[in-house]
Structures are given as structure tokens and as C-alpha cells.
Amino acid sequence: xxxxxxxxxxxxxxxxxxxxxxxxxxxxxxxxxxxxxxxxxxxxxxxxxxxxxxxxxxxxxxxxxxxxxxxxxxxxxxxxxxxxxxxxxxxxxxxxxxxxxxxxxxxxxxxxxxxxxxxxxxxxxxxxxxxxxxxxxxxxxxxxxxxxxxxxxxx
Amino acid sequence: xxxxxxxxxxxxxxxxxxxxxxxxxxxxxxxxxxxxxxxxxxxxxxxxxxxxxxxxxxxxxxxxxxxxxxxxxxxxxxxxxxxxxxxxxxxxxxxxxxxxxxxxxxxxxxxxxxxxxxxxxxxxxxxxxxxxxxxxxxxxxxxxx
Numbered sequence: 001x002x003x004x005x006x007x008x009x010x011x012x013x014x015x016x017x018x019x020x021x022x023x024x025x026x027x028x029x030x031x032x033x034x035x036x037x038x039x040x041x042x043x044x045x046x047x048x049x050x051x052x053x054x055x056x057x058x059x060x061x062x063x064x065x066x067x068x069x070x071x072x073x074x075x076x077x078x079x080x081x082x083x084x085x086x087x088x089x090x091x092x093x094x095x096x097x098x099x100x101x102x103x104x105x106x107x108x109x110x111x112x113x114x115x116x117x118x119x120x121x122x123x124x125x126x127x128x129x130x131x132x133x134x135x136x137x138x139x140x141x142x143x144x145x146x147x148x149x150x151x152x153x154x155x
Numbered sequence: 156x157x158x159x160x161x162x163x164x165x166x167x168x169x170x171x172x173x174x175x176x177x178x179x180x181x182x183x184x185x186x187x188x189x190x191x192x193x194x195x196x197x198x199x200x201x202x203x204x205x206x207x208x209x210x211x212x213x214x215x216x217x218x219x220x221x222x223x224x225x226x227x228x229x230x231x232x233x234x235x236x237x238x239x240x241x242x243x244x245x246x247x248x249x250x251x252x253x254x255x256x257x258x259x260x261x262x263x264x265x266x267x268x269x270x271x272x273x274x275x276x277x278x279x280x281x282x283x284x285x286x287x288x289x290x291x292x293x294x295x296x297x298x299x300x
Contacts, residue, residue, distance in 0.1 A: 017223015025231030031266035068167020069274025099261025104290020122228020134252030
């Protein structure tokens, strides 16, 4: 039974991943580049928005993802799903905020977010593959050497 | 509007609904867990490490969305044009990938899940988006010099 559950999880997440990867490649989706554009020239983004809201929405990523997620949240709420807001612990938010700043810096330096790097690796970009190698080594390193420290700091 | 609707459906709506299906199969999952590159990559890596080394790293199960995104990128590139290649040395990118995963694990999410969580009304995700923006701003300032 457990093996069946795991197979279902694997298949479902693979299917969602393929759909997301395909759309992201076709529409060049990245969650860090829009922030770069906005912070580099906020006026330009404002004029783009004023010139044609439709075009702006087509070219941006965050409004689509947030709207889709909100729609799913409303559907799930109507179906009886009631998520609880997690308790915000100050230590956890501070550690997360430090992680967020470092993440923003290194993602901007690398030229994209991890989602961007994954579909780019699918395109066959060798540099994206070397990013992914570091990315997966980082996960192992974190769990061997850093996890306990981060958990302690987040308390 | 077509691109906007497709992105809303595939990046926001579909993964969030897949979560409900997963909740039936797996134990209780965190909120808006349908699309998070770092969380799903961590779950996969930890699942494989558990399987191979018989140790117990934290995992929600064999999430295959990260390899799925790579496969989707490959299929998309086969069908149409490729985007411009990444700039920079491979070794630098390896180091940046290493730091990106460690910092994302400190946050407990990546930018994709931040967007999904904002749709679910999460204040924590909004704070982290400000943090990511601050990091991007620091990088832009350094580049301007």
C-alpha cells in the first residue's frame, strides 16, 4: 500500500513537473528576472503596465502564478479544505529572511531562479547543468552539516 | 491574455490542486506545496539517500517534479526555439547553485512557492519576497559600480 502511494506521488509530481517545465520553457519563465527588471527600472515597468495591461500580464510571471494559486485556494476552500496559517516564529522568519537575501543575491548573479535553471538544463545548456550539480550537492551538504544549526537558530 | 491564463493554470492552479490529490496519498503536506523546486528536489535527494544509505533524512516522498521540469524543458526546446545560453564560468555557476540551495533551504521554499503562498495569503512568503528583492537589489548595486 505504501509503495502504491509512493508510485502515485512520483507519477503525479512527474506529470505536473513536465507540464510546468514545458510551459516555462515556451514562455521563458523565471521568478528572479522580473524582480531584476522592476528594481532596475521601475518607471519602465510602470509605463509598460500603463501602455497595455494585457501585454504586461502576458509578459510577467508573478501575477499569473499568484492568480492561479488564489483560484486554486478558493476552489479548495469551497470543497471544504481549510488550511491553517502556521504560527510565525520570529527566529524562523529571521533565519528565513537571511536565506532570502542570500538567495536573491546568488540567483541574480547566476542569471535566474532554480526553476529557470531546471528547464534551461532541459534545453541542454551545460552551464545550467553545472549549476544543478552545485544545487544538489548543496542539498546534501545542508542536511549533513547545517540542518541542526539552522533548526537551533530558528527556535 | 492567453499567456497569462496558461501561466496561471499551469504554474499556479494545477500544482495547487495536485497537492490535494497528494494529500490523499501522503501524510499532511505543507501549504501550497504543489510547486517548489527546492523542496521537491530536497525530498527526492533525501528519499534516494534514505534508500541507498539506509539513513533517515527528512522527506515527504519521491517527488519527481524537478526531473519533470527538466524533461518539460527538453520537450519545449525540441518543439520550438531555445533561449539564449547562460553567461559565466561553469565553476562559478556550480558555486552559485550550491549557495542557492543552502539559502533556499534556510527559507524553506523557493521563489515559485513564494508566489503560490502569496496567493494563499501567507505573510511569511511576502516577507521572504521582500528579502529576495533586497538580495537582487544588492547584486544590482554591486554590478553598477
